[in-house]
Amino acid sequence: MGWTAEVSNWCGWGYVFAWSISFYGQLSLNYRRGSISGLRWEFVLANPLAFLCYWAYVELGVSREAALPAAERSFFLTDEVFAGHAFAISLLTLVQCWWLRATSDQTVSRLYVSLMAVLLALVLGTGAVSFATDAPLWSPSGWSVGTALYTTKVSLTLTKYIPQALVNWRRRSTEGWSMTNVGLDFTGGTLSFLQNFVLVAGGADWQAVFGNPGKVMLSVISVLFDLLFFAQYFAYGRGRAEPLLGVLAASDAGEKTPAAKSDGTEV
Secondary structure, eight states: OHHHHHHHHHHHHHHHHHHHHHHHHHHHHHHHHTOOTTOOHHHHHHHHHHHHHHHHHHHHHHHHTTTSOGGGOOOOHHHHHHHHHHHHHHHHHHHHHHHTGGGOOOOOOHHHHHHHHHHHHHHHHHHHHHHHHTOOSOOTTSOOHHHHHHHHHHHHHHHHTHHHHHHHHHHTOOTTSOHHHHHHHHHHHHHHHHHHHHHHHTTOOTHHHHTOHHHHHHHHHHHHHHHHHHHHHHHHOOTTSOOTTGGGOGGGTTOOOOOOOOOOOOO
8 A cells, every 4th residue: 555645645635735726726716806796695694604614524524533644644735735825815716806895796685695694593502412411512413413413514505606607607707716726626536535545446345435425526517617617618719717727827916806796696
C-alpha cells in the first residue's frame, strides 16, 4: 500500500488547494463587477451553515478514528484543513454579498430558508438528546450527532445549486456565477473522492471510502453539478459571463464589468 498511500496524500492536498482556491473565484468576480447580480442567495446563505456542520463532522470523525492504524482511516488532516478554511471563506463571501446587497437582483426562497431552519433544528435537537442521554456523538449503526451533521451538509450541498442552475437556464446565461469556482470545484471534488478511493485500489478495506460518507457524497454531488454548469456555460455561449479560470485572466485584471439585469423570479 506504499504507493497508494503516497498518491492518496497527494490527492488530499491537491483537493484542499483546488477546493479552497475555488471560493475566491466568486469573491473576485463580485469585486471586479462591483455587483452580485445574477448570483442566487441560497448558495451564499447555505455555505456557512453547511461548512460549519461539515467541519464539526470532520472533527468528530478524526477523533473517532484516532486509535486506528493509518491504513484504516477515512478522515485525514487534509479534511480538517479544508473544512475550517471553507467555513471561514464562506462567512467572508456572505459579508461581501451583504455589503453589495443593493446590487442584487435575486431573491431568496422562503422554502429554502425553512429548509435551513429545519436542518439546523435537526442538528441542535440531536445534540440536545445526545447530551441528555449521554449517547455517543457518533454511531455507525444508528442516528447520532455525526449523522445529523453530515445529513445537513449533504442536504444543503444537494439543494444550494438548484436555484442557481434554474436562474442560469431562465436567463440563458451564467453571468454572475463564477466559472472559476466551477472549474476548481470540479477538480477538488474529483481529487477528494480519489484520496479515499485509491486506498481501496491499493488493497485497503472499503471502510476507507464508506467510513466517511459525508465526504464521498459531497464529492459526487459537487462534480455532478459542476458538469451541469459546464454544459450551461458552453450551451449558452460566453457572452458577458466570466471565462473559465477568469480570475487568472490577464484581460480581466482590475476590470469592473457592469452588471446586466437578470430574472429575479423566486424559486
